[in-house]
Amino acid sequence: MASRRMAHDVAIVAMGCTPFRDHWHCSAGDLLVDAVQECVGSLPGVTLDDIDAFWVGTQGSGLSGQTLARPLRLVGKPVTRVENYCATGSESLRNAAFAVASGAYDMVMATGVEKLKDSSYSGLAAVYPPADGTDVDWTAPAGFSLLAPAYQQTYGVSARDMRSALTKVAVKNHANGALNERAQFRKAVSADTVEKSPRVAGQLGVLDCSGVSDGAAAAILVRAEDAYRYTDKPVFLRGMGFVAGSGSGLATDGYDFTTFPEVVEAARQAYDQAGVTDPASEISLAEVHDCFTPTEVVLMEDLGFSERGKAWRDVLDGRYDLGSALPVNTDGGLKSFGHPIGATGLRMVFECFTQLRGEAGARQVPDARLALAQNLGGQPGSCVAFVAVLGSRR
Structure with missing residues (x-):
């Protein structure tokens, strides 16, 4: 099976991550804002306006790209919401990386968030669609x-x-x-x-x-040849x-x-x-x-x-x-x-x-x-x- 290198090498030039814990006083939007602010704030001279496109990964803490666009007050930006079970945050990064590697965008952001502590249910409260009855029913x-x-x-x-x-x-x-x-x-x-x-x-x-917690994280990605314009310590994918x-x-x-x-x-x-x-x-x-x-x-x-x-x-x-x-x-x-x-x-x-x-x-x-x-x-x-x-x- 083919799995080739991307057309352009990709670098991560900034990241942000909230503490993971019981954030009773924060919404999913609040956590995203905190992670994004830390991420963008580590790059002098860069603002959200410089980011061409965004991805947000969440299993159940929001629907559509507005999960991110609303708390960040993004105007005129493409924002895509992704989900892939517990690999949802990775899926956000993967899609953002492909977007840069394709040449479609110069700078993109991958984010992920989940609020699991605001319900009466301790654990993953996902609602699954009807299946054919052959799924294994276990925790x-x-x-x-x-x-x-x-x-x-x-x-x-x-x-x-x-x-x-x-x-x-x-x-x-x-x-x-x-x-x-x-x-x-x-x-x-x-x-x-x-x-x-x-x-x-x-x-x-x-x-x-593993425990149950709330948290968010964010990453800014660019093409590798552009990475040193933003930081002297990029990390390459x-x-x-x-x-x-x-x-x-x-x-x-x-x-x-x-x-x-x-x-x-x-x-x-x-x-x-x-x-x-x-x-x-x-x-x-x-x-x-x-x-x-x-x-x-x-x-x-x-x-x-x-x-x-x-x-x-x-x-x-x-x-x-x-x-x-x-x-x-x-x-x-x-x-x-x-x-x-x-x-x-x-x-x-x-x-x-x-x-x-x-x-x-x-x-x-x-x-x-x-x-x-x-x-x-x-x-x-x-x-x-x-x-x-x-x-x-x-």
């Missing part, structure tokens, strides 16, 4: 909880070792989040606390699951892949819940475009979709960071800790930020952007050159997946 924790026992059975991992690996993911990401002022949960947790947290589904306890699964994993007997095939293919596309042949050694840091702790374990293999059946061991050995050869979720991930659907994918890119510019403070990865952002939505066996490789050099 997200229930679906993703199947990854752990499937992985154990396939690779002969003991229950104790698997539990220790899941616990290590939670402990690691919360420790990273404690260093990040934008994170919702800024307290490190012990292994004992994780393992004694109330059960939600299968082996998953409360601290194996080196490769990008996106796959929408057919759902066949839940419709046949062949799917074993130890992989996300959509992620594998999206990563292949991104790596091919970026010229990455050994991601385990070439990627400096990665932001991945740790919606649940077993998801991160499986993703380490799907992204080529660990050999099949070995990720649990690499996690326990500290391969993905801050200060290691390949730190994962340096900002705290979904575990520390929660998951406002439309903003998460851009929040991941924001951390890559911050790290590649050397601005991450106490969690800074030394000499970071290539970063990966991986975002997925849906459920095991039927998901959408986005992977981007970003670099500090063109």
Whole structure:
């Protein structure tokens, strides 16, 4: 399948990101204004008038491009609203990047937002259209909880070792989040606390699951050849892949819940475009979709960071800790930020952007050159997946 480099290389020259938490006093529009103001405010001399087109990603916090146009008081600008499950923020970035690469626009903005805390429902309150009755009716924790026992059975991992690996993911990401002022949960947790947290589904306890939060993020993109007109530290989009699964994993007997095939293919596309042949050694840091702790374990293999059946061991050995050869979720991930659907994918890119510019403070990865952002939505066996490789050099 063809997945070619874009006609023009693309650079991110500015980003903004609100804290992710309970924003009871803010609307979705307020959060978008905050993220956009931080983004635009970091580029001297640039105003909203200089931006040719806008994208806004949200699952349920607004309809049409007016979700962004109204709070920003945009006049005469094209604004497109996009949605793609939990990869909605990534979809906003992807479409904005294509618009610049095509030559249609010189400067564009990608935004994402979600307000999940203003209802009586704690979680994702999406309303799905009628289907043919064959959809699996389960909660997200229930679906993703199947990854752990499937992985154990396939690779002969003991229950104790698997539990220790899941616990290590939670402990690691919360420790990273404690260093990040934008994170919702800024307290490190012990292994004992994780393992004694109330059960939600299968082996998953409360601290194996991402939280519920509000947030927004924004990015300004231009063609790579124009990037240094705006900043001396642009971040270049080196490769990008996106796959929408057919759902066949839940419709046949062949799917074993130890992989996300959509992620594998999206990563292949991104790596091919970026010229990455050994991601385990070439990627400096990665932001991945740790919606649940077993998801991160499986993703380490799907992204080529660990050999099949070995990720649990690499996690326990500290391969993905801050200060290691390949730190994962340096900002705290979904575990520390929660998951406002439309903003998460851009929040991941924001951390890559911050790290590649050397601005991450106490969690800074030394000499970071290539970063990966991986975002997925849906459920095991039927998901959408986005992977981007970003670099500090063109």
